Structures are given as structure tokens and as C-alpha cells.
Amino acid sequence: MSIPQQGGGPIERREQLAEYLAAGCKPREAWRIGTEHEKFGYRLADHKPLTYEGPSGVRAMLEGLRDRFGWKPVLEGDNIIGLAKGGANVSLEPGGQLELSGAPLATIHGTCEEVNQHLAEVRSVAQEIGVGFIGLGAAPVWRHDDMSMMPKGRYGIMTRYMPKVGGHGLEMMYRTCTVQVNLDFASEADMVAKMRVALAVQPVATALFAASPFFEGRKSGWKSWRARVWRDLDASRTGMLPFAFEDGFGFERYVEYALDVPMYFVYRDGRYIDATGQSFRDFLDGRLPALPGEKPTLSDWADHLTTIFPEARLKKFIEMRGADGGPWRRLCALPAFWVGLLYDETALGAAWDIAKGWSAEEREALREGAARHGLDAQIAGRSMRDIARELVDIAGHGLTARAQAFVFDADESHFLNALRETVDRGETLADELLRRYDADWGGDLDRIYAEYSY
Template sequence: MSGPSAVKEEPITRRDQLVEFIASGGKPREAWRIGTEHEKFGFRLDDLKPPTWEGERGIGALLDGLTRFGWEPVRENGNLIALTRGMASVTLEPAGQLELSGAPLATVHETCCEVTSHLREVKAVADELNLGFLGMGFQPKWKREEMPWMPKGRYAIMQRYMPLRGGLGLDMMTRTCTVQVNLDFADEADMIKKFRVSLALQPIATALFADSPFTEGKPNGFLSFRSNVWTDTDPDRTGMLDFVFEDGFGVERYVDYLLDVPMYFSYRDGKYIDLAGRSFRRFLDGKLDELPGALPTLKDWADHMTTAFPEVRLKKYLEMRGADGGPWNRLCALPAFWVGLLYDDAALDAAWDLVKDFSMTERHALRDGVPRHGFKLPFRNATVRELALEALKISGHGLARRAQFNSGGASEAVFIEPLIEFADANQTPAERKLELFRTKWGGSVDPVFKEFAY
């Protein structure tokens, strides 16, 4: 997987370069790695409000405090907006949600240690600033207009453009958090199979990790409202990508899709140039009015790839994007679930057998129904729960066959045990919080900031 600033400013003079850029991600099995990313909401311990970037207790101060652990600062227009350490980075989402983009690691044990170390570092600094951090899929208490904005140029462009394309795009930016895993492929054929399996099973991950049942202090009628937000964000760049299941699909077809996704920006000479809604195809022809005669670089292409938001995203690796953010153990469970399914040949074959006869209508029914109904959504002659249990069984066997053990002799399969418990109980994390809301919490979401903080 590519690390920070790994893309050269090489001009694009032919379309094949775009295909080659993605295809170059293919690597032998022994080089496959696991890159885990997660976002979390910050809050002030005294009033539960999200911290702004500025101020003694701001996110900027938090980032500055983390430099004591060897993180290198990244600034934009003088503002501290990110940190890097080796192949890992800490970045800010639009409303200050703190994201760890982990290094590419060989085992789930290693990625879970990385997550643990990161959370320990964040807590050490946050305690000094009287801040806390919460893992959930959607901000449970505060309104959109109460969320702060971070001083990053690309977010100003997106803030203007998002409302033109959907009703919930600004909520996606300011009030959602996710956990995802980035996984490698051997070649185009391997990528296609993994893409199809993971896209078909993404709603199952959404059910297993569903943890966003509150909006502005009240139940919102969903178990994963974060997942629902994506249905009204921007139809040009979201969705289930039905063409992935069509005969002839490959890297070239995905490049065609990306070329049809409208641009947001080009980053040149330290500045973001607003190109929201413009065509990358016209950019390839040097016909953008804002950049007359200029051709895109591979850095422009790499940036553009990050502005498409399908349920599974292809870059030089595959990104699983269907899960709500959550507590520590689910940050470890998400990579384990997908590694078990996709990094073992027998498991990948079994997972494909599970989903290969899903119709397009059924895939969409899962995608559209799971955010509200979770495990209890009917599917064929059963429910999503049965699909989830079968997927977990396949994943567990795949993890066992990988035979990657920790110092205590446990395989990576230990990390999916919380997911098995949810599916066995037929109760998502969101439903457990709703039960607490109705009983112990007395109709208030405030206790979630204490009971579920990192």
C-alpha cells in the first residue's frame, strides 16, 4: 500500500497511465498487507461539545501534543492539520473527527497493537486537555450547525459543493465516523473476485457494525444512520457499483467510472483550486477553464480517486467502507473479518459461493434495508442474521488457516468473537444502545460519552 506522499508529480499524457497506476498495486501473496483506518469523535468532558481546531483545548493543540510520540507535523497555510510517522498518519475529518490511517502491516495482531498504541497516545494528550473520544457511526447529540469546521482547503470546496448534490452530504462530512480496512490483491483477476465478494457482503458488515441509532439526542429510526447518510450524499460518487458484476469488468472499467466522477479540486503550488463539478476527461485534454492548457499529474489522479465514495473503493488496493466506527475491539474486528474472507483462497471461494447468485435487486435490497433493520432484514427464506453467521464462519476458518498467532497462542480469529456474539444474539450494537437509552439512561444520550469513550 502506498504511504504518505508516495505519488509522483508525473504528467499524464495517455489514458493507459491511469490504468497502469491502479494495476501496479498487484503484488505477490507474501507482500499482502493490512491497513486499518478509523475515525472517532472528540468531545469536551465538561460540556460534551465537539472541540474546535483552535484554542488551548482544540484539535490543533491535540495534534501538537501528539508530536511528543514521534509524529511529524503536517501544516497547511500554517495550520497543523495532520501528522505522519513512518507509513502511518493522523488526519482530521471536516468537523475534527480524528482519523488514524494505519501502516500496512502483516497480521491483524499487529494492526490491533497499532490501534491500541494510538488510542493510548491520544488519551494521554486528551486527558491533559480535558477531552474525550467516542467511537460511533454518527454524532449522537449535536446538530450539523453545531459542528466545527477544520481549516483544510479541500473541505471548504466540498462544503460548498455537497449541498448541490444531496441533502445529507454535509452530515456525512461533519457527523459520521467509520472504520475501514485496505487490502491487497495479486493481479486483476484476484482484484475482480475480491471486489465482487466484498461489495456483495458490504451490507453484512454494515449490520455487524451498526452503531448509529441517535440523531440530535433522539432515536433516528435507523441502526446505521451513517450508512443511510450515504444514500443522499452524491449519486455521482456513491453506491453499489453494479458494473463490477458485469462480464468484462476490470481495471479499465473502473477507470472509466472514475473519469465520470466529477472533480472536486486540484492541489497546485500549495493551494486548492476549486474544480467542483468539472470533468477529469476534459482535464486530460487540457481543457479546464480554471487551468487553461494544464494537464493532470498522477498526484491529481490519486487525489481524484479519493473523492469517489462507493461501498468498496479501488485504488492500488481495495477499501472496505461499510462499517460504523466503534469501540476498540471492533476496530480490530473489522480487519479480521475481511482478512479472513479475502486473504485465504478457500475462504474467498466459499464467500463467492455464498454471494455469486445474488441478483442486482437483492444486492440493492440488502444495501437499502440493512441500515434500518440490521440482522432482522428478511433475505430469501431467512434474514441477514443467517448471512452474517455464515460469513463469520467462513472468515473464522480463513483466519484459522492463516495460522498467525500472538504470544499467547491465539489466532487472528479471536478478533471476530465480538461480531459472532452480536450475530448469535441477533442484536446489533445500535440496538443495545437503544435499550440503554430506554432504560438505564432515562431517555438521554449523554451517558454514551462516558460509558463508551475510549
């Protein structure tokens, strides 16, 4: 989850809302790659989730990274709730999941090096305080009562509100992890083309990265329980955004959608003010019940945009949000997949050719099928596995066309190898975990920590 945004001063004209998004337009040479990934921390002694305090707690983890590796602390009151260095941030999810929000980097070589450095730093501190970290889409064993809420004001507000609007909001907050990539656009037309491909193809990424077949100590019946959770969280702020495929979609249409999403909070003077269920439209008119007579700033608008969770999210860049967290190779494969598809015009067109004939109903069915069946899902008479193979090949051509060499690498396409292996075997990480649970572990899910942690 995001830290408070710094979007700008007072909103004096409604047009500023769309202008804020349009300010993200960049020439191709300025396009960057921002990779984010979350991971579960646990105590090595008993595999229990981390609390905030204590010698093996989240605070100790953050303080260790601060002291040893030069990260600047981000505070909320007296609590350290994040870190910042060189354009990157380390932040906390509600249940103590640790997230790296990477710096905007020019190549996947750079973002993968950043991921590897971060995991090395985390492992160094974690081993000393008796902690391990694992990358999966959902916590395989823990129950909600096992989790501790991190001391961030927005999480208290969300925890109270989520059960009012969906059945799985607290599961998402406390017991899921994702990996995502943030990519740029050149113009409104380029944003539209990329958003449409990102939304339509997102279920393919969900299937390729499915890594959460267990929940609360048993098989969930879904290849991605994390993706299942997102289907019943809060319909007003999640989903596949059918309007993005309609004529006239652009920055202004996304603004209209965002204005219709109920608010969570307003951030003022270092604290979060509960505005759950209230309207940003009323805020624009000075009629927000939480702050009567006060009008919003662009920082408030930027904060509000972080509380919207569609499968692809528009801010001053586009966030691809459909993948489960996973092992380190897949943390590099996710940006490779999307950069290959979206940062090369030929690849972008080829990806759209695959998806452009799908109806809104078919896209939604594919979203459910990906979560439930992974690569065994079907759409329009085609298997998910065949579609995934074609898209991974297209992404490979897109990365080769970028020709971003590094040391002995001719380009970035080798970062797709983990996905090529997945498609060739027809086995996602979820399938592998299920197979090992049945055949190798004898139903002992506790084995997952030793064998799949970073």
C-alpha cells in the same frame, strides 16, 4: 479524508490511468493490512464538539501527539492538519473527527497493537487538555450548527458543493465516523474477485457494525444512520457499483467509471483549486476550466480517486467502507472479518458462493435493509443474521488457515469474538444502545459519553 497524494508525474498516455491501479498488484507474501478509524472528539466539560483552536481544541491535540510521541506534523499553510510516523498518518475529518490511517502491516495482531497504541496516546494527551473521544457511526446529539470546519482547503470546496448534489453530504462530512480496512490483490483477476465479494457482502458488515441509532438527540429510526446518510449524498460517486458484477470488469472499467465522476479540486502549490463538477476527461485534454491549457499528473489522478466513495473503493488496494465507527474491540474485528474472507482462497470462494446469486436489486435492497434494520434485514428469503453468522464462520476458517500466531494466540481468529457475540445475541451495538437508552438511561442520551468513550 485523504491528504494530497503523491501519485507521480505527467499523464502522457491514457493507459497510465489503468496502469496506476495495476501497479498495486502484489504477490501474496507482500499482502498487507491497513486499518483506518475515525472518532469524535468532545470537550469533557460540556460534551460539545471540538473547535480547531483553543486549549481543548484539535490543534492542541495534534501538537500534544507531536511533542510527546514523536509524530511529524503535516501542515497546510500555517495550520497543523495531520501527523505522520512509521507509515501511519493521523488526519482530520471536516468536523474535527480524528482519523488514524494505519501503516500497512502483515497481521491483524500488528494492526490491533497499532490501534491500541494510538488510542493510548490519544487518551494521554486528551485527558490533559480536557477532551474525550468516542467511537460511533454518527454524532448522537450535535447539530450542524455546533460543528466547526477544520482548516483544510478541500473541505471548504466540498462544503460548498455537497448540498448541490445530495441531501446528506454535510452530515457525512461533519457528523459521521467509520472504520475501514485496506487490503491488497495479486492480479487483475484477483482484484475482480475481491471487489465483487467486498461490494456484495458490504451490507453484512454494515449490519454487524451498526452503531448509530441516534441523531440530533433522538432515535433516528435506523440502526446505522451513517449508512443512511451515504444513500443520499452524491449518486455519481457512491453506491454498490453494479458494473463490477458484469463481464469485462477490470482496471480499465473502473477507470471509465472514475472518469465519469465529477471532480472536486486540483491541488497546486500548497492550495486547493475549486474544480467542482468539472470533468477529468476534459482535464486529460487540457480543457479543464479551473486550469485552462494544463494537463494532469498521476498525483492529480490519485487525488481524484480519493474523492470517489463507493461501498468498496479501488485504488492501489481495495478499501472496505461500509462499517460504523465503534469501540476498540470492533476496530480490530473489522480487519479480522475482511482478511478472513479475502486473504484465503477457500474463504473467498465460499463468501462468493453466498452472494453470487444476488441480483443488483437484491444487493441494493440489502444495503438499505442493513442500514435500517441491522441483523433483522432479509435477502432472498434469508435473514441477515443467518448470513452474517455464516460469513463470520467463513472468516474464522480463513484466519485459521493463515496461521498467523502471536505469543499465546494460535492464529488471528479470536479477533472475531466481538462479531460472534453480536450474531449469537442477535444484538448489534445499535440495538444495545437503544436498549440502554430506554431501560438504563431514561432517555438521557448524554449518558452515552461516559459509558462508551475510549
